[in-house]
Amino acid sequence: MSTPLTFRHLFGPGPSNCYPEAVAALGHPILGHLDPLFIEMMDSACEGLRQLWGTANARTLPLSGTGSAGMEAAFVNSVGPGDVAVVAVNGLFGVRMCEVARRAGAEVVRVDHEWGRPIDPERVASAHPNPKVIAAVHAETSTGVLSDIAALGRLKGDALLLVDAVTSIGGLELLADDWGIDIGYAGTQKCLGVAPGLAPFTISDAAFERRIQDPQSWYLDLGLLGGYVGAAGGSKRTYHHTAPVAMVASLAAGLDRVLGEGLDAVQARHAAAGLALQEGLQDMGLELFAEEGSRLPSLTTVKVPDGVDSAAVRAYLLERFSLEIGSGAGEFASTVWRIGMMGPNANPASVVLVLGALKEAIAKA
Amino acid sequence: MSTPLTFRHLFGPGPSNCYPEAVAALGHPILGHLDPLFIEMMDSACEGLRQLWGTANARTLPLSGTGSAGMEAAFVNSVGPGDVAVVAVNGLFGVRMCEVARRAGAEVVRVDHEWGRPIDPERVASAHPNPKVIAAVHAETSTGVLSDIAALGRLKGDALLLVDAVTSIGGLELLADDWGIDIGYAGTQKCLGVAPGLAPFTISDAAFERRIQDPQSWYLDLGLLGGYVGAAGGSKRTYHHTAPVAMVASLAAGLDRVLGEGLDAVQARHAAAGLALQEGLQDMGLELFAEEGSRLPSLTTVKVPDGVDSAAVRAYLLERFSLEIGSGAGEFASTVWRIGMMGPNANPASVVLVLGALKEAIAKA
CATH class of the missing domain: 3.90.1150.10 (Aspartate Aminotransferase, domain 1)
Structure with a gap:
């Protein structure tokens, strides 16, 4: 050019600008998505993501889309017709959650807050007596506001807690297991310092057991994606789709950088x-x-x-x-x-x- | 490392291994997804894709997922409950089309062929009197077989012709407008010589008019994605999701390489x-x-x-x-x-x- x-x-x-290690990895020789060396790299990325999420969840992986694909994966795998999703809204991404949950067929109970202020965990947790999912944004990218997810986790009852960590992962404290996050999605292009294109995702075993068995999305079906990253155990992988290998290499390198620091x-x-x-x-x-x-x-x-x-x-x-x-x-x-x-x-x-x-x-x- | x-x-x-120009572009300084320079780059990628698809379709763009996301976008935007999708099957990706169409709510009419042989356009076109969509794979990645899409286009009647061009785009003749392709999706990681992670996609104005107005996928909703790439005309862009900017830069460079040759x-x-x-x-x-x-x-x-x-x-x-x-x-x-x-x-x-x-x-x- x-x-x-x-x-x-x-x-x-x-x-954001990216960590130099993440940029350099984009230029490395490309690997096949079933190559043993790539599987090692994917395993390394998943393990790094576990540390950033603060979770031991086996099903912790980079989804092959941007953060918004992560949001869609979170809802289509957890709610369907007849399920209630309580959504805390204090910015644009809460609004988007309502729309994505609606398209997944859920009955959405929207709990609005003033933009620029954090969510009120008690009001959110008491908005419906028996929701399947309670959803909230940890760090609202639209308003620059941090909400107390741990407090919401203490009040969630039998509901699954679904959290957007797009603008917190890799830069802020994030303790999915301690806080009671059942399903979480994020992006790579913020504090993680990696180009956009992947959605770091995690789901607990308990939430996986309660998932939608035949979700409307094939591409984001976590039942199929478990085999793709070997979450079922062992080194054996099932072909689902061709992993975006260069982006995964960049993510693995970015995670090494962050965890090294x-x-x-x-x-x-x-x-x-x-x-x-x-x-x-x-x-x-x-x-x-x-x-x-x-x-x-x-x-x-x-x-x-x-x-x-x-x-x-x-x-x-x-x-x-x-x-x-x-x-x-x-x-x-x-x-x-x-x-x-x-x-x-x-x-x-x-x-x-x-x-x-x-x-x-x-x-x- | x-x-x-x-x-x-x-x-x-x-x-496949990638064109050196496409690899080099991955290492270029990253741009914001609303930066005027990125919008120029996206416009260049969309125009290059039009040439590779052989189409004048305004809505020709790289979707932010792999080829399988392109398949899902093709079906969720074109069929829903009550719609019939005739799917020609002569390999794995035809089978997958049936599954994706089923999850979109369509009534699927599957027309099986022996694996290793091309599809029979007459048998496919006569499988149902009034399908909304007829779908086929141009180049079956699972069997190495090329099918005659132009012949199917001549027989499609009022149906929309939906085509998988994952293993043909950028390496084989592909004439979407001449052949009557209404909706097409592809991948970047085969003949195009760019890393996996984007799905080159095209849809005609006529097919866009007949699309599902409120598709089950928000991430892949073509009604929202038109504004994202400016397909509605002008340089104004609507924020939908954060584009995978490094991958789009790589695609634009790869397309320049292919069109330059x-x-x-x-x-x-x-x-x-x-x-x-x-x-x-x-x-x-x-x-x-x-x-x-x-x-x-x-x-x-x-x-x-x-x-x-x-x-x-x-x-x-x-x-x-x-x-x-x-x-x-x-x-x-x-x-x-x-x-x-x-x-x-x-x-x-x-x-x-x-x-x-x-x-x-x-x-x-």
Whole structure:
């Protein structure tokens, strides 16, 4: 190609820039999806994901689609006609959960919360006497809000707890087994620092036993996918679909990188960068959107100052600094910015860069 | 990573080795999925796919999953309860089509053919008086057989013609508009010479008008995906899901490579390599599995000689030559080999390498 390549500083809600180890692995020689070397790599990725999820679930694997495919897999395998799904909604991805659950045939009980605030576990848990599933978003990408999943887990009763961890996995504490998460899905392109295209997924044995036996999706049927990653035990694999081998190699390398640094260190790095960014934004006189005490370190939401054109600022950042931040979601599209510091971008240099660039952009745009 | 990397000669049914341009693009700086530069890249990929499909369909795009996700998208958007889907079956992927159509709620009329032979267009077209969809596989990956889709297109009547082009796209003649294909899906990891992970997809305006309005899959809902790639016109994009940006960059680069060489030249290269391989295998005294006149150049099926252990030969090839060929599919798992010469591997050196290695493996294994 004669077109010059452009490097972007990716500080939007995702994708983030990737760990160099994850990028390098994309260029490695490709392997067949049934090659013993690939099976080792897939096993390594699944084991790494277990550590990031905080689970011992045998059925922990990267699904062959983006985070939204993970959401769809979570619902089509757990609810069908006649099943009640209680969904906690405090942002766009809660809304999407309701839509995906409806298409799976579930009776959806939607529990709305103000956007920018965390979910209320007691209100969610008491919304229906006998739901099959209670669903919630751990880290709402649309609002930058963290919710208390452990508290919801203590109140779930016989329901299966289904959790979106797209913007928390690999950067925030995530303890699926301790918190009582039965089914979880995530993405690779946020704190994990790997390109988008896979959905880290986990399901407990108990939830697997209670799954929909003949789900409407063949591609995302967990009953068939267990054999694909050898979750039934042994090294024998069943052909289901051709694994996206380059993406799995990249994920395995990214997980090695994160686990090599240490989960505690990685989480501390995200926490420090997020806090410094949030303090810096407030020092500039800006107002944060997410409620204090529930702010994600990985993704900060900040209100666009009165009289400032949100889109003009973002265009200025892209053109002058090759730097991307995100617009707000839904009704906050032009009144909120979303600034991610995820994966390799969670560091002090990012904080200085974003604050300086944003200051200039607001003044000049 | 301190583990040494292993290069494999990938002569199985897919993935194939990739074009160097497609590999290089995986390592390029990542772009945001709403970045103007990424939108240009996606537009380029969609336009390249139109040329490979032989279509002017506005809704031609890479779906964010593997070829099997493409199959699922094709059915969930075209059939639901009360709709009849006639499915031509002459191999594993026809069988899978029946299963996916059933899960979409369709009444499936399965028209079986002997594995190893092409479909009979007249028998398929007359199997039901009023199907909504007639589905067939252009190039059966499980048997190495090419079927006459143009003939089926002439007989389809009011039905929508739904075609699997996974093992033909980018290597064999494919003329969706001329042949009357209404809905088509494919994969990237065969003749296209790009890593697995995307499903090249096309749907005509007429088929889009007759689509299922509220499909059971949110992830694969073509009504929502049109805005995602700007198929509704203009440069405006609607957020649906985060595109797998690295894979799309790789696909765009792979398509540039193929179109730069020229489709006629690429097809001639696949035809020559396939023919030379098939002649060479017969010269070695081996018997081909697919019927003469319907043999795919991209994927050759050959019978395992009596007394030879299929798995031992494949293991020998892998260990001594780092060379992968495929086992047979279904009941032919241990009696047939599948040898792909696809993408960059469709060349005279591959023929010499595979024939020489196989000869030694049969003698020694």
